[in-house]
Amino acid sequence: MKIIIAGCGKIGKTITETLVAEGHDILIIDNDPVVIEEITNICDVMGVCGNCVDSDILEEASVGDADLYIAVSDSDELNMLSCFIAKKMGAEHTIARIRTPEYNDKSLDVMKKSLELSMPINPERLAARELFNLLKFPSAVKIESFSHRNMDMIEVRLKEDSLLDGVKLSEIKHKFKAQVLVCCVQRGDEVFIPYGNFVLRSGDRIGVTASHTELAKFFRGAGIFQRQAKDVMILGGSRISYYLAEMLTNIGSTVKIIDKDEKTCETLSDALPRAIVICGDGVQQELLLEEGLNRIDAFVSLTGLDETNILVSMFAMMNEVPKVIAKINRDELVPMAEKLGVDSIISPKKIVSNVVLSYARALENSKGSNVETLYKLMDDKVEALEFNVKEDSKLTNVCLKDIKLRKNILIIGIIRDRKIITPEGSTEILAGDRVVVITTNKGLDDISDILAR
Amino acid sequence: MNFKIVSYIVGRIMQLEAVLFMLPLTVSLIYGEKASAISFLLSALIALAIGFFLVHATGKNDKMLFAREGFAIVALAWILMSAVGALPFVFSGQIPSCVDALFETVSGFTTTGASILNNVEALSRGMLFWRSFTHWLGGMGVLVFIMAILPQDSGRAIHIMRAEMAGPVVGKLVPKIKNTAKILYLIYIALTAIEVVFLLFGGMTVYESLVHAFGTAGTGGFGILGDSIGSYSPYLQWVITIFMLIFGVNFNLFYLLLVRQFKAVAKNTEIWVYIGIVVVSSIAITFNIYSMYESISDSVRHAFFQVASVITTTGYSTADFNAWPNFSRSLLVILMFLGGCAGSTAGGIKVSRFIIAIKTFFRDIRQMIHPRSVSGVSLDGRKLDDKTIHGVNSYFALYLILFLCIFLLISLEPFDFETNFTATLACFNNIGPGLGAVGPASSFAAYSAPAKLLLSLAMLLGRLEIFPMILIFTPSFWKKNK
Secondary structure (H helix, E strand, O other), X not given: OEEEEEOOOHHHHHHHHHHXXXXXXXXXXXXXXXXXXXXXXXXXXXXEEOOOOOHHHHHHOOHHHOOEEEEOOOOHXXXXXXXXXXXXXXXXXXXXXXXXXXXXXXXXXXXXXXXXXXXXXXXXXXXXXXXXXXXXXXXXXXEEEEOOOOEEXXXXXXXXXXOOOOOEHXXXXXXXXXXXXXXXXXXXXXXXXXXXXOEOOOOOEEEEEOOHHHHHHHHHHHOOOOOOOOEEEXXXXXXXXXXXXXXXXXXXXXXXXXXXXXXXXXXHHHHOOOOEEEEOOOOOHHHHHHOOHHHOOEEEEOOOOHHHXXXXXXXXXXXXXXXXXXXXXXXHHHHHHHHOOOOEEEOHHHHHHHHHHHHHHHHHHXXXXXXXXXXXXXXXXXXXXXXXXXXXOOOEOOEHHHOXXXXXXXXXXXXXXXXXXXXXXXOEEOOOOEEEEEEOOOOOOOHHHHEOO | OOHHHHHHHHHHHHHHHHHHOHHXXXXXXXXXXXXXXXXXXXXXXXXXXXXXXXXXXXXXXXXXXXXXXXXXXHHHXXXXXXXXXXXXXXXXXXXXOHHHHHHHHHHHHOOOOOOOOOOHHHOOHHHHHHHHHHHHHHHHOHHHHHHHHOOOOOHHHHHHXXXXXXXXXXXXXXXXXXXXXXXXXHHHHHHHHHHHHHHHHOOOOHHHHHHHHHHXXXXXXXXXXXXXXXXXXHHHHHHHXXXXXXXXXXXXXXXXXXXXXXXXXXXXXXXXXXXXXHHHXXXXXXXXXXXXXXXXXXXXXXXXXXHHHHHOOOOOOOOOHHXXXXXXXXXXXXXXXXXXXXXXXXXXXXXXXXXXXXXXXXXXXXXXXXXXXXXXXXXXXXXOOHHHHHHHHHHHHHHHHHHHHHHHHHOOOOOOHHHHHHHHHHHHOOOOOOOHHHOOOOOOOOOOHHHHHHHHHHHHHHHOOOHHHHHOOOHHHHOOOO
């Protein structure tokens, strides 16, 4: 597919890297020649230097042939305008980043319709949504949703002296009386797709799928269950904080937001009447303790500085806050933070690039590929793919235990009538099912690719 | 420096060369030249062995590639390729001296067309075919070819392309580098094929038309007859004139024509300046040599042919321009410096560099008069960034310094000023024949072995636009972590 990306900042760059790896033809438009040179040096893409609302520039990028036009520059207005012009010049689908809260209410629908936007994306809101899910289910380090949120994969880190240490996967059902499936295990820098005889160890990070009741049973049994966070402290008054506080107060949680800037605090307190907004320097330990750091359920660090987020999160963990989440934008800091024990990390740009990637996949799907959607998990080392099973597939009406799969591939879920079936040896796949497969191999195109040859 | 990737890609080039040896091998077999066929087979085996060693000895795990590796790959690949390419000449005994064979092959790959052969017609058909085929390969670039056929999993191959392709700015035509390389080669192959058809119409044999099309397409200039193109019919001379000019044009423009972006082509300054220079100098020379030929059509033809041949740095000739009046000879020497358009197969300094340099000069004049004026340099309606302008300026400076150094060393040879000067010029700009004792009617055979090696180096410097070759002589370039 031919994809044009206008604006190559943090998010633009991440999207570019993901889409290039998928083999698309990518063209970048950016104002800054330095940015263009940098990206064309590291990725196999073409760059055009100029303003993305200039029709001459868009013509040079031959926007008329583009299957997808993604505007992710700094300015919402520029993105909207540029998508509008691109659409008028013949781009098939357009995606614009629109993140100002004021635009993200009813006016968004109007704009979407009149600008013929295929999809507006709001990175901050998506990040807030992910944070919200994590706070609702704090046992998880990360939650990945598949198949229109019908199925979740929960990532958990096994602590020292975890009850799961030394447990064989085939014993879980018997030991914890819960029907769950461990899909992938990250140990050190390696990621495994585990089979029945795989033995878990402390320190592993595991991905688990199951229905919600079974999951709760499993986590209770394994002693890693945590109740929903009711009392949340947020450091930093960014847009993410605003969206997150709004979501949390709507379900009745107590929210405290701390920010240094007086103006920001005033705006926030006007917009969020039910939240407590505190003006002060959140890096001061005194202030955090005064505001009850050791009594809250969860602490979320969302300042603009990755380093601050990591350090303050570590301080919160020292004060035994049950759930600590840090926002880290720079990829290279993530492994370091994980080594320091900051487990729950969100990266808005990764979330956005995943959303864009699924959109591109779905587009391509309509053009012939059979992969419905694709998700990247565990630092992109694992891919989860969703396939639609057709009538003539070799997989239908055979017991799973009789199907020989290729190495490092696992069927982690079958979705039938919007219900998830956790696969067992006796399960059969029927035509019309959606099947979610997890793998460390790259480049699967069709469901028949999962079969051993 | 990541030696693994360098060795891997250079190894692949060797394997490719081994495969390409099969072409002249087939030609030799068709004409029943057993000795030539055996030497090609032997050379192919050696190339295959070197390639196998380079590809597998190091493994290919590390694919990280930066600008520096790009330069190293291009420089080393060209040197090794020329060395191996010279083997058939030596094995067959048709050019017994190693230095001579190397000179001839470098001259072929760099599309120079300077020869040490006093009697071209003595070579076997297979050898002559290989000699011309090196022009065709070197014209668009071997690494560009490798990029079109090898699977590419890293986007960083752009560094290799930048180092091999000529011109102040090297961009892509389409987002994927592999597709860009494919498109370039397809255009190249298509244009060559069209020329072959035109030459066949004019009564050339298949063999002749192929050899001459290779020479024209790569803007090389190796012929198979002693008087180059002189004894062919006027129709054939015109065909070659026009195709030389076509191959001197930026290939991006052909792509733009194919995708019907005529406006972008019309806006291109370089092509119009290039056409202007060709027409004006041809007319000037026509008047200058008017009295030497019987009819006006002869002088027009000879003028256009020689101008096209020199400005595109091909080096074919239909007339011994060494015997022309001084004005024409001087004009041709100036055109030798100029060269064709950026992004073409031609050598020389390139028209676009001159345009940028002159525009910068006028900007500087303006700024001397109005010291506080703010003005940039723009080309094709687009403002150029300082880096490009700076690159062009330093290219000129480096070009001049190197040229003078080589010229000084070549002056140790016992020839007159004109001969030495134009020999250096013709090699450095990849033209072929110069004036005086190295004119179109004679050869470089009289130069000593060290001079021939130096001139070979000059040809490589000219073809790869100086920097890749200079860098491999810089010690800090090879340091592991600096």
